[in-house]
Structure formats: structure tokens, C-alpha cells
Amino acid sequence: MSEPENFLTKSGKEFQALADGMFQAVVEALNDLCGGKVSFGAPAVSTGSADNMPRGFSGPFAVAACEATGAIAGPFAWVVDMPTARALVALMLGAETPPDAAKSTALEPDETDAFRELASNACSAVGAVLRMAAPDVSASLASIKTAAGAKELLDLLRGESVFIADAERPMLLACGADLCAAALRHGAGAAAGKALSKSLERILKIPIPVIVVLAEKAVPFKDVLNLTEGSVIEFDKSSAEPLALLVNDRKVGIGRVIKIGERFGLRIEEIGGPEDIVYKLR
Numbered sequence: 001m002s003e004p005e006n007f008l009t010k011s012g013k014e015f016q017a018l019a020d021g022m023f024q025a026v027v028e029a030l031n032d033l034c035g036g037k038v039s040f041g042a043p044a045v046s047t048g049s050a051d052n053m054p055r056g057f058s059g060p061f062a063v064a065a066c067e068a069t070g071a072i073a074g075p076f077a078w079v080v081d082m083p084t085a086r087a088l089v090a091l092m093l094g095a096e097t098p099p100d101a102a103k104s105t106a107l108e109p110d111e112t113d114a115f116r117e118l119a120s121n122a123c124s125a126v127g128a129v130l131r132m133a134a135p136d137v138s139a140s141l142a143s144i145k146t147a148a149g150a151k152e153l154l155d156l157l158r159g160e161s162v163f164i165a166d167a168e169r170p171m172l173l174a175c176g177a178d179l180c181a182a183a184l185r186h187g188a189g190a191a192a193g194k195a196l197s198k199s200l201e202r203i204l205k206i207p208i209p210v211i212v213v214l215a216e217k218a219v220p221f222k223d224v225l226n227l228t229e230g231s232v233i234e235f236d237k238s239s240a241e242p243l244a245l246l247v248n249d250r251k252v253g254i255g256r257v258i259k260i261g262e263r264f265g266l267r268i269e270e271i272g273g274p275e276d277i278v279y280k281l282r
Contacts, residue, residue: 059152
């Protein structure tokens with residue numbers, strides 16, 4: 001069993017939702033440049049092989065090779081057959097007449113420039129979907145290529161791809177299996193984080209004491225009983241040292257005293273992130 005087939009066998013149902021989002025994002029990105037006239041159906045997910053090329057994919061093709069980097073990394077491609085590429089370019093350029101279907105083996109120079117912009121937007125749209133799972137992901141357009149038919153297309157896609165394709169019209173996203181698996185993994189983590197956030201909504205509204213600790217000192221209980229008005233307690237701590245910030249009696253950071261009008265405040269100099277604070281408060 002190939003890597004894409006293995007991935008879809010294990011995670012096909014979960015991946016379908018991500019595939020829908022990626023495909024729809026590309027359609028919306030194309031619509032932004034084509035005046036809202038682009039329409040494609042729901043995508044079907046399959047492995048990338050010559051035996052299961054989507055209907056209508058016989059070539060020649062225009063291929064935008066892209067690369068995702070960051071927490072989710074790997075190659076992916078946006079592929080359309082040449083007549084569809086020319087039609088999209090015509091919409092973007094505002095052509096009054098539809099392109100000649102017979103002239104489908106290559107794009108003219110001005111069409112190539114326009115297609116590059118369409119491809120760049122499509123690539124960025126996929127990157128935006130991946131960033132929902134891992135914010136540090138970036139996606140860039142590596143090159144524009146052409147393929148004469150299905151076999152050459154598969155060679156350009158390095159053979160090991162998951163197809164996200166319109167079942168009726170010739171447009172697909174071809175993603176590396178490793179990239180798909182990483183996106184699904186991070187997406188599951190992001191979904192779990194959102195579920196956790198919802199469960200914490202009420203807790204986050206609960207007021208808790210925030211305390212600034214000037215200094216601490218252990219003294220015998222009898223000395224405490226002997227304290228009277230005007231007594232002075234001397235601490236070993238220097239007045240120049242930072243003060244501890246406690247939340248619910250747990251130290252979460254340090255800072256220095258500042259004056260704000262007739263009041264004083266604490267300028268934070270060091271504090272943990274949200275996860276660290278929550279961990280300390282458990």
C-alpha cells in the first residue's frame with residue numbers, strides 16, 4: 001500500500017473536512033481576482049495515481065508547484081487543465097470573448113503572468129487554511145509548469161500525492177501525504193485547544209487575588225504577639241530588588257514598583273505564558 005493510500009485508509013474521513021476547506025479557500029481566492037464568476041463543486045479525495053485520475057483530467061495541464069514551510073511542511077500543487085486555465089485568465093483579465101478551446105496547449109506571455117497571479121493567490125489560500133492549525137506556516141509559489149498528460153503530471157507531482165479534486169470540473173489540489181498527515185495532526189490539536197477554551201470560558205471569568213509581595217521573613221510567634229503600632233519589621237531584601245507577583249498565592253512573575261499618579265503599580269519584568277500560568281495554578 002502506497003503512502004497516500006495508507007494515509008487515506010487511516011485518516012480519510014477526518015481529512016475530508018480539511019480538504020473541503022482548502023478547496024473552498026482556493027475557489028474564493030480565484031473569485032477575488034475573477035469578479036466572483038468562478039464555480040466548482042464539492043471536492044472528492046483520492047490517491048494520486050494514473051488509475052484514479054479524476055474525470056476530465058486528460059491534459060494538457062497548467063501546474064502551480066507550491067511549498068509549505070514551518071510546523072506543517074511539504075510540497076503541494078494547484079492543477080487545472082489548460083482550457084480551464086485560459087478561462088480563468090480570461091475572467092481575470094476581463095476578456096470580452098471566451099478563449100478559443102482549440103488553443104489549449106500553451107498560455108501566451110500575458111496569460112502566463114495572469115495565471116501566475118492566480119496561482120499565487122491559490123497557493124496563499126491553502127497556506128491560510130494550514131495556518132489555522134499552525135500559525136507559523138507559510139506557503140510560497142515555487143514555479144509554474146506544464147504537463148502534456150496524466151503521466152507527466154504525476155511525474156511533476158513526484159508521484160506520491162493526495163488528490164483533492166472536483167469530481168465534475170478539471171481542478172485539483174495535489175498534496176504530499178506527509179503534509180496532509182501533519183496538517184491533520186496539528187488540526188486535531190487546534191480543535192482540542194478550542195474545545196478546551198470553551199470549557200474554560202466560565203472559569204476565566206472568576207476573579208482571583210493578585211498579590212505583590214514586598215518581602216518575606218520568618219519570625220517567632222511571640223514576636224508577632226509583641227507587635228504594636230509604630231513597630232518596625234526589618235527585612236533582608238534590598239529595596240532595589242524586584243518584587244514577586246502572586247496569583248492565587250502562586251508566584252507567576254516578577255516586576256518593579258512604579259508610581260502612577262498618587263498610586264503605585266508593578267511593571268512586569270518577567271512572567272510565564274498562559275500555559276505556564278495555568279499549570280502553576282493547578
